[in-house]
Amino acid sequence: MRHIISILLENEPGALSRVVGLFSQRNFNIETLNVAPTEDPSLSRLTVTTVGDDRVIEQITKHLNKLIDVVKLVDLTEGNHIERELMLVKVKALGAARDEVKRTADIFRAQIVDVTPSVYTVQITGDAGKLDAFIQAMAPIGILEVARTGVSGIARGDKLLTL
Amino acid sequence: MELLSGADMIARFLKDEGVERIYGYPGGAALHIYDALFRQDSVQHILVRHEQAATHAADGYARASGKPGVVLVTSGPGATNAVTGIATAYMDSIPMVVLCGQVASHLIGEDAFQETDIVGVTRPVVKHSFSIRHPSEIPEVLKKAFYLAATGRPGPVVVDIPKDMTAPTERYEYVYPKKVKIRSYNPVTRGHSGQIKKAVDMMLKARRPVFYTGGGIVTGRASEALTDLVQRLGFPITTTLMGIGGYPQGDRQSLGWLGMHGSYEANMAMHHADLIVAIGARFDDRVTNNTSKFCPTAKIVHVDIDPSSISKTVRADVPIVGAAGSVIDEMISLVQGREPANPEALGEWWKSIDGWRSEREGKLYEPSKPGEALKPQEVIEAVYRATRGEAFVTTDVGQHQMFAAQYYKFAKPNRFITSGGLGTMGFGFPAAMGIKLSYPQDDVVCFTGEGSFQMMMQELSTCKQFDVGVKIVNLNNQSLGMVRQWQDLNYKSRHAHSYMESLPDFAKLIEAYGFTAIKVTTIDELAPALERAFADTNELVFLDIYVDPFEHVYPMQVPLGSMRDMLLSKTERT
Ligand SMILES: Cc1ncc(C[n+]2csc(CCOP(=O)(O)OP(=O)(O)O)c2C)c(N)n1
Ligand SMILES: [Mg+2]
Numbered sequence: 202m203r204h205i206i207s208i209l210l211e212n213e214p215g216a217l218s219r220v221v222g223l224f225s226q227r228n229f230n231i232e233t234l235n236v237a238p239t240e241d242p243s244l245s246r247l248t249v250t251t252v253g254d255d256r257v258i259e260q261i262t263k264h265l266n267k268l269i270d271v272v273k274l275v276d277l278t279e280g281n282h283i284e285r286e287l288m289l290v291k292v293k294a295l296g297a298a299r300d301e302v303k304r305t306a307d308i309f310r311a312q313i314v315d316v317t318p319s320v321y322t323v324q325i326t327g328d329a330g331k332l333d334a335f336i337q338a339m340a341p342i343g344i345l346e347v348a349r350t351g352v353s354g355i356a357r358g359d360k361l362l363t364l
Numbered sequence: 365m366e367l368l369s370g371a372d373m374i375a376r377f378l379k380d381e382g383v384e385r386i387y388g389y390p391g392g393a394a395l396h397i398y399d400a401l402f403r404q405d406s407v408q409h410i411l412v413r414h415e416q417a418a419t420h421a422a423d424g425y426a427r428a429s430g431k432p433g434v435v436l437v438t439s440g441p442g443a444t445n446a447v448t449g450i451a452t453a454y455m456d457s458i459p460m461v462v463l464c465g466q467v468a469s470h471l472i473g474e475d476a477f478q479e480t481d482i483v484g485v486t487r488p489v490v491k492h493s494f495s496i497r498h499p500s501e502i503p504e505v506l507k508k509a510f511y512l513a514a515t516g517r518p519g520p521v522v523v524d525i526p527k528d529m530t531a532p533t534e535r536y537e538y539v540y541p542k543k544v545k546i547r548s549y550n551p552v553t554r555g556h557s558g559q560i561k562k563a564v565d566m567m568l569k570a571r572r573p574v575f576y577t578g579g580g581i582v583t584g585r586a587s588e589a590l591t592d593l594v595q596r597l598g599f600p601i602t603t604t605l606m607g608i609g610g611y612p613q614g615d616r617q618s619l620g621w622l623g624m625h626g627s628y629e630a631n632m633a634m635h636h637a638d639l640i641v642a643i644g645a646r647f648d649d650r651v652t653n654n655t656s657k658f659c660p661t662a663k664i665v666h667v668d669i670d671p672s673s674i675s676k677t678v679r680a681d682v683p684i685v686g687a688a689g690s691v692i693d694e695m696i697s698l699v700q701g702r703e704p705a706n707p708e709a710l711g712e713w714w715k716s717i718d719g720w721r722s723e724r725e726g727k728l729y730e731p732s733k734p735g736e737a738l739k740p741q742e743v744i745e746a747v748y749r750a751t752r753g754e755a756f757v758t759t760d761v762g763q764h765q766m767f768a769a770q771y772y773k774f775a776k777p778n779r780f781i782t783s784g785g786l787g788t789m790g791f792g793f794p795a796a797m798g799i800k801l802s803y804p805q806d807d808v809v810c811f812t813g814e815g816s817f818q819m820m821m822q823e824l825s826t827c828k829q830f831d832v833g834v835k836i837v838n839l840n841n842q843s844l845g846m847v848r849q850w851q852d853l854n855y856k857s858r859h860a861h862s863y864m865e866s867l868p869d870f871a872k873l874i875e876a877y878g879f880t881a882i883k884v885t886t887i888d889e890l891a892p893a894l895e896r897a898f899a900d901t902n903e904l905v906f907l908d909i910y911v912d913p914f915e916h917v918y919p920m921q922v923p924l925g926s927m928r929d930m931l932l933s934k935t936e937r938t
Contacts, residue, residue: 211548214495215483226488256675263672269492269512272548364547 203232204258205277205284205354207362208247208265212238216270220247223268229253229261233286233329233351241364244272250329250352273362281357284328287350289314290336293343294321301342309335320345328352368538370499371400371530374463377506379406380540383434385425385801386410387418391438392478393465396530398436410801410830413822415442417794419449420820423458424795425802427781428756430585432459432513433798439465439527440478444485448788450520451489455785456606457583459518461509466495468528483524491519496529500536507541516551517670518583555667555686555694563641563665563682564698570639571709572661572716573599576622576651577688579606579784580644580668582777586689587611590643593696597704600717602630604645606784609774619717623651624921625766628930628938629720631919634659635928636716643667644688647678648785657926667691724932728770729915732887737912740764740839743890744771747809747837750894755807755835756781756799760792760816763845766917768811790819796834797823807901809835814864815844824877824904833902841913842867849916853931870908881906 210216217236224231229251236247251261258276265271277284294302294316302321306313311325325335329352336344356362368376374397378386385408390398401409412418415437422433433453437446443464453460467476483493492512494505502525509521567573581590581603587610594601594617601611602622611618620627622634634640640662645651647666652658655677666673666680667688674683684691704710729741744767747755757772758781759765765782774780781799783791796810817838827834847862874881882893884907897905922929922937931937 215487215493218484219487222487256679260672260676267670267672269546269549 203252205250205352207277208274209272210245210247211270212243212245219268219270223264235351235353248353275362277354282354284352284354285326286329286332286352287326288332289348290323291345292321292339295319298342305338366538367535369532369535370502371396373502373538375400375404377503381510383407386434386436387412387421388436389415391442393439393467393527413825415445416449417820417823419446420791420794421798422460423453424781424798426458428778428799432461432510435462437464439467440480443482444480450486452783452786452788453520454489457518459513460520461513462522464524466524466526469526486522490522493522495524499529499534504541507544511544552685553687553690555684555691559682559684560694564695566639569705571706572637572713573639574633574637575599575601576640576642576645577607577610578604578645580688581607581610584688586692587777589689589692593692596699600633605769608780609777612775613773625917628724628919629717631927632720633717635926637662639663641665646673653921653927654924740767740911741771743909744768746890748772750898751807755809758792758796758810760812761787761789762813763917764811764813764839789816793820794823797832800832800834811837814840814867827904828877833904835897836906838908839911840908841911843913874906879904884909
């Protein structure tokens with residue numbers, strides 16, 4: 202099953218490489234990885250999506266917790282949560298396709314954020330499934346380039362991932 | 365307030381931390397530190413002849429004493445030479461602090477002379493690592509390094525020190541930090557009481573229980589408590605290779621060690637058990653054999669300080685995260701005043717175990733006949749007698765290592781010192797050196813093979829310089845015996861590169877360093893050679909003992925089989 206693990210990580214040089222290294226060293230897989238500082242400058246928040254059965258996920262969280270730089274982590278998929286990813290897509294937009302791209306973008310609540318005579322750049326947010334569906338819908342028109350941030354997420358309700 | 369340079373802080377910190385001895389090798393990036401060491405006399409520096417030996421010596425000391433071993437090396441090749449020893453310590457959870465010189469900060473990333481990203485290189489084989497970014501942080505970082513190395517599940521910690529951090533011209537305030545806190549690091553010690561109670565109830569109800577204990581008992585200093593618990597319950601106990609000595613091996617309840625080359629009775633008992641109480645052991649593949657056939661009728665209680673060791677390879681029915689000593693103490697208090705519920709079943713269980721024992725009695729190996737080559741096993745037994753079982757024993761890796769573990773019996777922990785997890789040839793001799801320097805009154809014996817010894821024999825020079833009187837017992841079978849054994853069993857005896865052509869005349873080699881060497885080729889030469897070798901505890905003696913090159917180590921578990929599937933000799937199997 203796919204899991205979304207969010208980690209509060211010491212904002213230290215080398216911390217990220219320890220997390221990433223752990224995954225390759227122990228043969229765990231990383232589907233997406235997303236990392237940025239938090240409101241507390243000493244901490245980064247890192248979100249990784251990975252796939253594995255319960256035994257593998259248990260090992261992943263245990264090994265992550267063992268890293269000295271990992272301050273706290275949560276497997277968001279264990280509870281209700283919000284998952285978001287942002288994607289920028291460049292699509293061919295010539296002739297009739299210009300309207301087609303616009304229409305499809307509207308249906309997905311995506312925005313066209315940059316325009317040239319032949320290219321639209323579309324911005325879309327949502328969970329990974331929605332982004333995948335958008336790519337599929339655009340594929341026949343002609344996708345030129347895709348940039349995805351990787352999944353970020355947060356628990357629903359009062360649950361917090363803080364110190 | 366005291367102002368010190370980074371280099372002086374390091375020397376001073378080591379003193380304040382109570383470090384008496386470090387092992388190292390100088391070079392450009394470490395020279396400020398070496399100069400600081402020169403100007404003090406609290407910390408002794410042992411100059412090895414290869415950085416790998418520094419790590420093994422520090423490791424040997426750590427295993428014998430339970431305190432972190434300390435290493436100092438220069439950047440680049442100095443640091444990379446230390447990697448094997450760091451990995452060796454990591455695999456066996458040995459506390460160690462490795463101080464590495466690094467090129468000056470402004471050169472990092474420029475492929476400067478002797479620059480290596482040693483933090484990157486060692487990342488998968490350290491518990492943690494630090495890079496010093498300002499001289500003023502040295503005391504705190506070092507304190508953290510020692511704290512991390514020695515607490516929780518111990519392990520090696522690397523500290524990378526760019527040369528400008530130790531410059532003599534820059535001085536900062538030095539205060540020895542008595543305590544440190546790391547917000548993300550709070551090793552658990554006490555186990556979950558509910559789980560411990562559940563485990564004890566299962567133990568009391570068990571019909572065919574067996575304790576399976578590992579290195580966690582030794583590093584956790586829990587062997588006295590363990591012995592108490594095991595004797596109260598009257599259960600059989602087997603240890604891992606790393607756990608040897610955690611329970612006195614001469615005791616009737618001890619089945620010896622288990623696994624690939626473990627004892628017949630230990631492996632049989634494991635296979636037939638209905639309850640396995642694992643403490644400070646990690647169900648390593650050299651123990652379990654095929655996990656899908658592992659102990660088919662047993663429930664498993666697993667106590668470990670490292671949660672990631674639990675249910676990693678074999679699912680635990682009752683997982684308990686906690687320090688061995690504390691959990692065992694709690695178990696003892698719960699057992700007090702209670703008796704096992706099935707004494708008849710336990711009696712039957714012991715009958716089976718004694719049956720397995722007597723099946724193999726007197727059949728473990730065939731002693732040599734007059735005129736034949738010596739058997740390695742009888743040599744180990746003779747050394748055991750000569751040292752009354754009281755020596756510190758280190759080994760290298762190979763057949764001799766397994767024979768040493770099988771035939772030298774250990775009554776105490778911290779005495780059998782071997783590279784179990786990584787299986788590092790070259791470990792034994794420098795490890796013995798590190799122990800002998802700190803335990804000058806004791807006999808320190810290194811069982812080695814002619815293959816392994818040649819990987820670290822340059823340390824004879826270190827022994828000469830520092831007068832280190834270890835006893836080296838070279839079980840010379842003129843071959844990479846363990847490799848050869850596998851080739852006999854799995855490759856129709858095609859001995860691809862497992863024989864040692866062009867062996868040196870070890871006696872001459874040893875004599876070149878001014879030490880005594882005795883060559884032994886027959887059984888009647890053995891006793892006098894041992895007598896001579898152990899006459900003076902502080903004299904280095906090398907025994908070059910020619911043993912049967914065709915001998916195999918048995919029992920040996922059959923690949924992909926269960927615990928009880930074993931070859932028992934060249935002609936028998938279970
Ligand atoms: C550094 C290293 N290289 C290779 C091996 C693989 N290996 C395991 S045992 C062995 C043979 C050891 O020969 P020797 O030291 O003579 O011991 P013997 O088995 O003959 O007693 C080898 C090559 C190893 N364990 N370590
Ligand atoms: Mg050999």
